[in-house]
Amino acid sequence: MTTAPEVNSLIPTYTDAPATDVVHVRGGSLNAVEISAWFGSNKVLEKVSLEMPANTVTALIGPSGCGKSTFLRILNRMHELVPSAKLSGQVLLDGDDIYDPGHRITETRKRIGMVFQKPNPFPAMSIADNVTAGLKLTGTKIGKSDREALIERSLSRAGLWKEVKDRLKEPGSALSGGQQQRLCIARSLAVEPEVLLMDEPCSALDPTSTRRVEETIHEIKDQVTVVIVTHNMQQAARVSQQCAFFLAQLGTPGDIVEAGPTVDIFGNPKDPRTEDYVNGRFG
Amino acid sequence: MTALMDPPSTPSAPEPTPRVEDVPRSIDPGLPRSDKVFFGVSRAIGYSVFVLMGAIGLFLGLQSIPTFKRYGLGFLTESQWQPEKDILGISAVLVGTFTVALVAMVIAFPLALATALYISEYAPAKFKSFLVSMVDLMAAIPSIVWGLWGFFLLQPKAIHVAHWLHTHMGWVPFFNVDTDPNAAPWAQSRYAASAFIAGIAVSMMVLPMAAAVMRQVFSQAPIGEREAALGLGSTKWGMIRAVVLPFGAGGIIGGTMLSLGRALGETIAVVLIISPAFDIKFKPLEIGTSTISALIAGRFGEATSAQLSALLTAGFVLFIITLIINTLAAMIVARSRSGAQE
Numbered sequence: 001m002t003t004a005p006e007v008n009s010l011i012p013t014y015t016d017a018p019a020t021d022v023v024h025v026r027g028g029s030l031n032a033v034e035i036s037a038w039f040g041s042n043k044v045l046e047k048v049s050l051e052m053p054a055n056t057v058t059a060l061i062g063p064s065g066c067g068k069s070t071f072l073r074i075l076n077r078m079h080e081l082v083p084s085a086k087l088s089g090q091v092l093l094d095g096d097d098i099y100d101p102g103h104r105i106t107e108t109r110k111r112i113g114m115v116f117q118k119p120n121p122f123p124a125m126s127i128a129d130n131v132t133a134g135l136k137l138t139g140t141k142i143g144k145s146d147r148e149a150l151i152e153r154s155l156s157r158a159g160l161w162k163e164v165k166d167r168l169k170e171p172g173s174a175l176s177g178g179q180q181q182r183l184c185i186a187r188s189l190a191v192e193p194e195v196l197l198m199d200e201p202c203s204a205l206d207p208t209s210t211r212r213v214e215e216t217i218h219e220i221k222d223q224v225t226v227v228i229v230t231h232n233m234q235q236a237a238r239v240s241q242q243c244a245f246f247l248a249q250l251g252t253p254g255d256i257v258e259a260g261p262t263v264d265i266f267g268n269p270k271d272p273r274t275e276d277y278v279n280g281r282f283g
Numbered sequence: 284m285t286a287l288m289d290p291p292s293t294p295s296a297p298e299p300t301p302r303v304e305d306v307p308r309s310i311d312p313g314l315p316r317s318d319k320v321f322f323g324v325s326r327a328i329g330y331s332v333f334v335l336m337g338a339i340g341l342f343l344g345l346q347s348i349p350t351f352k353r354y355g356l357g358f359l360t361e362s363q364w365q366p367e368k369d370i371l372g373i374s375a376v377l378v379g380t381f382t383v384a385l386v387a388m389v390i391a392f393p394l395a396l397a398t399a400l401y402i403s404e405y406a407p408a409k410f411k412s413f414l415v416s417m418v419d420l421m422a423a424i425p426s427i428v429w430g431l432w433g434f435f436l437l438q439p440k441a442i443h444v445a446h447w448l449h450t451h452m453g454w455v456p457f458f459n460v461d462t463d464p465n466a467a468p469w470a471q472s473r474y475a476a477s478a479f480i481a482g483i484a485v486s487m488m489v490l491p492m493a494a495a496v497m498r499q500v501f502s503q504a505p506i507g508e509r510e511a512a513l514g515l516g517s518t519k520w521g522m523i524r525a526v527v528l529p530f531g532a533g534g535i536i537g538g539t540m541l542s543l544g545r546a547l548g549e550t551i552a553v554v555l556i557i558s559p560a561f562d563i564k565f566k567p568l569e570i571g572t573s574t575i576s577a578l579i580a581g582r583f584g585e586a587t588s589a590q591l592s593a594l595l596t597a598g599f600v601l602f603i604i605t606l607i608i609n610t611l612a613a614m615i616v617a618r619s620r621s622g623a624q625e
């Protein structure tokens with residue numbers, strides 16, 4: 001009897017969830033604390049800290065080679081796939097360190113999805129199978145009608161449903177580059193991540209696909225926290241609420257020069273280097 | 284110079300547009316001499332391989348004519364090889380050849396697959412090149428050594444395995460041996476010198492090649508797809524099943540068939556281990572079998588010219604079989620995604 005209130009408090013109450021689109025409604029909050037990173041003995045990030053609040057879009061900007069991708073890959077434990085890679089610091093997902101030995105790495109990556117620079121659908125799988133690949137890979141069972149609903153919802157969220165709904169059985173590799181990237185976004189969304197990391201997702205896309213991806217980001221940010229690396233200043237300004245400017249001075253590890261609301265970074269930067277960069281004067 | 288200073292005779296006349304023929308034109312500038320020499324030499328070497336293959340096939344084919352004239356298709360269906368009675372046929376040795384190869388592949392395939400997967404996916408980076416060179420070293424062991432190993436070291440152990448298989452699975456004809464497995468002192472010699480033991484020795488010989496081909500294609504599986512799977516929360520094994528194995532499927536099949544081709548022709552280890560017998564039987568655990576190459580090696584020295592032709596005909600049949608298998612293997616590898624080198 002005495003445990004009842006505790007149990008109740010553990011059950012989240014989703015009051016403002018749209019009736020048709022419920023799985024979870026809140027994105028997770030990410031907090032990177034004093035992250036340093038190495039490749040072998042080459043230090044590429046030094047004590048970088050950044051808060052990425054739930055349900056906001058954080059844009060990471062900065063010149064090439066300053067460690068944005070490395071930082072992003074540390075946020076869902078992809079960094080350690082490189083054999084020589086090392087890191088220090090903490091990444092807190094809703095307050096828990098994802099590098100804590102008690103956390104399963106597969107569970108962490110499922111909760112924090114990733115979209116890569118180069119579209120990477122599974123070429124041997126159909127479009128539909130690509131969307132549900134994450135469920136299969138994580139051993140999540142799903143009924144046939146639920147599966148069809150999930151495919152439609154994920155592809156719709158990624159802005160691809162209308163284009164592919166009549167060809168779901170075709171291989172994923174038969175799509176154009178822009179469509180492939182949106183398929184990859186749908187695939188990530190299908191496992192209902194709390195955070196979605198995107199590493200220059202539009203750098204290889206045509207303008208129409210780029211606009212679709214930006215629309216998708218707008219639509220999903222109520223359910224998913226988004227962190228996006230982009231080289232396109234207009235894109236950063238359009239999609240993000242918060243912005244972090246990375247810079248690696250010659251021969252030194254990368255660091256965040258300035259982070260804050262996007263309007264301030266673009267309209268009223270505190271650091272002259274930020275001002276130069278967002279106005280296209282270097283990098 | 285003068286042309287520039289001369290006043291134009293017809294100042295307003297426009298430069299005439301060159302007339303363009305509406306036919307395909309040659310835009311090939313031709314090759315520089317050094318490239319021509321290089322191409323010529325390498326093409327000659329490439330063709331000479333074909334010529335050599337053709338010549339061998341032609342030679343064997345011509346040598347087979349007298350045999351086929353004399354024995355007809357009976358040469359393929361007769362099981363006995365008794366030159367003194369003028370009975371010659373290769374059906375028993377064909378069955379033996381495939382039985383030894385089958386045993387070899389059943390053992391080599393899973394070992395090669397596991398070895399290749401371990402080296403390309405699981406072995407720590409430092410350990411990897413060491414393992415690769417160990418597998419290469421295994422390929423460099425001469426087959427006579429594998430034969431001796433099979434005869435002296437493997438056989439005394441393997442007969443117990445064969446006996447165990449017979450005792451527990453003897454109701455399957457394939458595992459049967461013509462003796463009572465439960466007799467008080469069981470007949471050890473009935474299990475020796477068999478296709479099973481020869482097959483194990485051959486499997487050790489073909490394993491390195493199969494493992495090398497598989498490892499090569501596994502290591503080419505695209506990093507983008509690997510990371511996509513892992514990024515979705517897949518385990519390593521899940522990633523291997525979703526990305527590495529489908530990508531490497533062509534290499535797995537091709538590598539297996541290439542080693543099958545080798546297993547079919549393996550000679551010296553088989554000669555050392557088996558005790559020759561010419562019955563058509565599907566009992567690999569039982570003593571006695573023969574293969575085409577073992578037959579040729581065993582009878583070559585004492586052969587009369589008619590028998591020599593018969594042995595070369597047997598060789599011709601083996602040549603054709605291996606040619607077909609290797610060609611199929613090459614086609615599968617080339618058509619697969621991993622072999623196409625996009």
Ligand SMILES: Nc1ncnc2c1ncn2[C@@H]1O[C@H](COP(=O)(O)OP(=O)(O)O)[C@@H](O)[C@H]1O
Pocket residue numbers: 039044063064065066067068069070071082
């Ligand atoms: N796999 C790797 N191995 C070694 N060094 C790497 C690797 N990936 C990136 N680096 C180095 O880390 C630094 C940061 O790279 P990256 O994070 O990709 O920068 P960005 O995404 O901002 O362009 C660069 O100096 C790069 O050379």
Ligand SMILES: [Mg+2]
Pocket residue numbers: 068069070199
């Ligand atoms: Mg990058």
